[in-house]
Structure formats: structure tokens, C-alpha cells
Amino acid sequence: MTDTLAVTDGRVLTPEFDVVRADVLIDADAGEIIEVGPDLAGDAEETIDATDSLVMPGLVNAHGHATMTLLRGYADDKTLEDWLQEDIWPAEAELTAEDVAVGTRLAAVELIRSGTTAFADMYFHVGEVVDAVREAGLRARVGHGVVTVGKDEEAARDDFAESVAVAEEYDGAADGRVRTAVMPHAPHTVGTEYFEEFVPRAREAGVPLHFHLNETETYIDEIDAEAGVRPTEYADDLGLLAEDTWVAHGVHVDASEIETLAERGTAVAHCPASNMKLASGMAPVQELLDAGATVALGTDGAASNNDLDLFDEIRDAAMLGKLAADDAAAVDAETAVRMATEGGADALGFDSGRIEAGANADLAVVDLDAVHLTPEHDPVSHLAYAARGSDVRHTVCDGKVLMRDRDVLVFDEDDVRERAQEHAEALAARAEE
Ligand SMILES: [Zn+2]
Numbered sequence: 327m328t329d330t331l332a333v334t335d336g337r338v339l340t341p342e343f344d345v346v347r348a349d350v351l352i353d354a355d356a357g358e359i360i361e362v363g364p365d366l367a368g369d370a371e372e373t374i375d376a377t378d379s380l381v382m383p384g385l386v387n388a389h390g391h392a393t394m395t396l397l398r399g400y401a402d403d404k405t406l407e408d409w410l411q412e413d414i415w416p417a418e419a420e421l422t423a424e425d426v427a428v429g430t431r432l433a434a435v436e437l438i439r440s441g442t443t444a445f446a447d448m449y450f451h452v453g454e455v456v457d458a459v460r461e462a463g464l465r466a467r468v469g470h471g472v473v474t475v476g477k478d479e480e481a482a483r484d485d486f487a488e489s490v491a492v493a494e495e496y497d498g499a500a501d502g503r504v505r506t507a508v509m510p511h512a513p514h515t516v517g518t519e520y521f522e523e524f525v526p527r528a529r530e531a532g533v534p535l536h537f538h539l540n541e542t543e544t545y546i547d548e549i550d551a552e553a554g555v556r557p558t559e560y561a562d563d564l565g566l567l568a569e570d571t572w573v574a575h576g577v578h579v580d581a582s583e584i585e586t587l588a589e590r591g592t593a594v595a596h597c598p599a600s601n602m603k604l605a606s607g608m609a610p611v612q613e614l615l616d617a618g619a620t621v622a623l624g625t626d627g628a629a630s631n632n633d634l635d636l637f638d639e640i641r642d643a644a645m646l647g648k649l650a651a652d653d654a655a656a657v658d659a660e661t662a663v664r665m666a667t668e669g670g671a672d673a674l675g676f677d678s679g680r681i682e683a684g685a686n687a688d689l690a691v692v693d694l695d696a697v698h699l700t701p702e703h704d705p706v707s708h709l710a711y712a713a714r715g716s717d718v719r720h721t722v723c724d725g726k727v728l729m730r731d732r733d734v735l736v737f738d739e740d741d742v743r744e745r746a747q748e749h750a751e752a753l754a755a756r757a758e759e
Contacts, residue, residue, distance in 0.1 A: 336376025384443025386670025389624025440715025441690030
């Protein structure tokens with residue numbers, strides 16, 4: 327007899343985006359949904375109550391840097407280039423493995439509290455990230471970020487080699503909840519010769535790639551000056567684009583780049599809040615969708631957002647998508663919620679993002695019994711435009727309850743916060759020395 331968990335007495339957002347009264351029966355050992363239907367609570371070992379609530383797929387944060395929670399509010403109101411060079415890179419140069427352990431746990435608590443069950447992480451000290459994910463009970467696609475500009479040849483090669491080695495080492499960790507990718511930072515921050523050497527190695531290892539694409543005009547100008555082509559074409563020539571690859575941002579992509587991304591099946595993790603805050607620009611999300619590209623949502627690091635509540639990204643994506651398209655019908659509510667759920671799961675290669683038999687049991691139970699969600703004409707509209715991460719009552723990942731009635735079960739939240747405050751203060755002091 328397997329351990330079972332039932333989510334009872336709620337309404338369920340189906341893959342067709344209907345909202346139906348149903349229970350969800352979960353195989354807690356396998357981490358899979360067994361059945362969605364009426365009256366399934368019967369023999370379940372454990373139940374969670376979803377009265378007056380909506381059971382939706384757990385949100386998927388498809389691009390970020392979890393440890394950057396330690397730099398939340400550290401430097402704001404600058405362009406991407408100034409912000410990176412003047413504030414973020416000097417601070418990151420002082421980061422220790424323990425900072426990553428502490429920062430990733432802080433991020434994990436925030437993700438769980440806002441209904442996110444899977445996330446992507448591009449950072450350093452990946453072993454610490456993996457330990458935090460294991461403890462959190464979340465699902466993640468993690469990797470070591472590679473930058474070769476400003477490094478000598480040996481250091482540059484070591485950095486890329488480490489990204490491949492780390493991806494091979496940790497793939498399948500935490501009972502399969504951790505998957506990996508090789509993560510070169512961006513086409514213009516990694517030398518061509520290193521892509522030529524290591525991209526085939528990543529492909530041989532069977533791990534996906536993830537990188538920042540066309541976040542600002544600078545990304546494009548540098549590749550244009552060096553190679554005389556747009557970055558998407560450059561990346562394609564180097565074998566960087568594939569179905570298991572996903573890119574972050576894609577803000578400044580022209581029509582031919584949109585077509586290439588769609589043709590290669592390379593998903594785009596759209597990060598609307600980060601793009602607005604750094605004034606990077608407006609990604610042509612509706613055009614990407616119309617071309618058949620998979621679009622997911624990401625918060626990016628908490629230093630450019632400044633939180634990890636993906637409900638903000640859903641609303642921002644819908645609103646910014648309309649502005650970018652100059653069309654109020656663009657990126658409608660359902661589309662925005664799909665990007666944060668099945669779009670993210672597709673981008674990261676997880677069988678999540680849908681509440682149906684056989685899928686991963688990754689879900690969020692959203693309390694609809696709130697002033698700002700009254701009255702209710704259309705719950706999908708509320709998810710896109712009115713709900714917040716703090717409306718999430720329960721979070722379940724891989725069939726395990728990570729938060730029950732707003733109580734995070736996997737961490738001592740006060741301890742995580744206290745340690746984060748200490749480490750953030752010490753980090754800032756080192757960076758400013
Ligand atoms: Zn990023």
C-alpha cells in the first residue's frame with residue numbers, strides 16, 4: 327500500500343483551464359497525481375483541505391539566481407550594466423559557499439510561501455544549491471554560471487569545464503527532483519572558442535543549456551561587432567539552441583530571431599519585472615507565442631525584482647505584453663497563467679504544470695476567500711490580475727506537503743531569516759571594504 331495524500335473539497339484548475347469541483351488523490355511515494363475527481367478523500371493517509379480554494383499547478387520560476395535574495399535592496403535604480411559592474415559583481419566576488427547555502431534557503435522559503443514548486447537557478451557553489459533544494463523538497467533545474475570575459479585562458483576553460491562537470495555530477499539528485507543544465511552566462515560574456523569546445527561536451531553529456539539572450543541592446547551590439555550577426559543566429563551557429571535549451575529574457579529579439587527560437591523549440595523565460603526595473607525593454611511575448619515559441623516566466627534574481635512572488639510576474643507579463651504589442655487583447659489572463667505553469671514546466675523539462683493523472687504532484691492551493699478576490703466572476707482572471715503569493719494556503723511538491731495553512735514545514739523560517747540577515751550584512755561589509 328502506498329502513502330496517499332488527498333487535496334479535498336476544493337475546485338481544480340484543469341489542463342483545459344476549466345475550474346471543476348474535485349478532489350486530487352496523490353501517490354506521495356511516487357510523487358504523482360493518481361486521480362482527479364469527486365470524493366477521493368476516502369482512504370487517503372493524509373488530507374489537506376481546499377474548501378473555498380482553487381487547486382492550481384505549482385508555479386514554475388524558469389529563470390533566477392536564488393542566492394541573490396541576499397542582495398535584495400542592495401542596489402536599485404540603475405541600468406543593467408552599471409548595476410552589475412558597480413554593485414552586483416563586486417558583491418558576488420565576495421560570496422562564500424555558506425552565503426549560497428543561506429541565500430538559497432531564504433529563496434526556497436519565499437518560493438514555497440508563494441506557491442512556486444519548481445525553479446531554475448544559475449549560480450555558483452551548485453553543491454550548496456542542491457543541498458538546499460533537497461532540504462526544501464522543491465524541484466529545480468540548476469547549473470553553474472560561466473563567464474569567461476576578463477579571465478585568462480586557463481581560468482576561462484576551468485570555469486566552463488566546471489559547469490559541465492557540475493551538471494553531470496548533480497543530475498538526478500534529491501530523488502530526481504534536481505536536474506541540471508550547463509549555464510554559460512550569455513553569448514557576449516563567454517568567448518567563442520570556449521563555446522566551440524564545451525557545447526559539444528554538454529550535448530554529449532545529455533544536459534540542456536541555459537543562458538541570457540538579448541536582455542539589453544548591449545548584448546546585441548557586442549556580438550554584432552564581433553561576429554556581424556544577431557546573437558540568436560550566433561548562438562544557433564554554435565549549437566546552443568535546441569529543444570531542451572531555454573533562454574532568459576529575449577527582450578530585444580527581431581522577427582528572424584523569434585522564428586529561429588520557435589523552430590529550434592528553444593523556450594524563452596520572460597522576466598517582466600526585472601526587465602522593467604532595469605529598463606531593459608519590452609519582450610515581444612505575444613509575437614513569440616504567435617510564432618509557436620514556448621514562453622515561461624521568471625523572476626530573475628531578487629536584486630532586480632525584488633521578490634520571488636511569481637504571481638507578480640503573471641500580472642506583469644500580461645500587462646507588459648499588452649503594452650509591447652500595443653494591444654489590450656495580447657497576453658490574456660489564461661495565457662499568462664499558462665506561462666507560469668505548463669510553460670515553465672515545458673521549459674525546464676519537468677512533467678509538472680498540469681493537474682491530471684500521471685503528472686508530478688506539484689500544486690498550490692490558493693485561498694479565494696479574500697476581500698481582494700471578491701466577487702468572483704472568473705477565477706482565472708483572479709489568478710492573473712488580483713491574486714498574490716500570500717493567498718497560497720498550501721504548497722505541495724512531489725507529493726509532499728511543504729506548506730500547510732501558511733506554515734512552512736520544511737524549514738525553521740525564523741532561523742532561515744536570521745541567518746540570511748547576518749550573511750547579507752557581512753557580505754555587504756566585505757564588498758564595501
Ligand atoms: Zn538572470
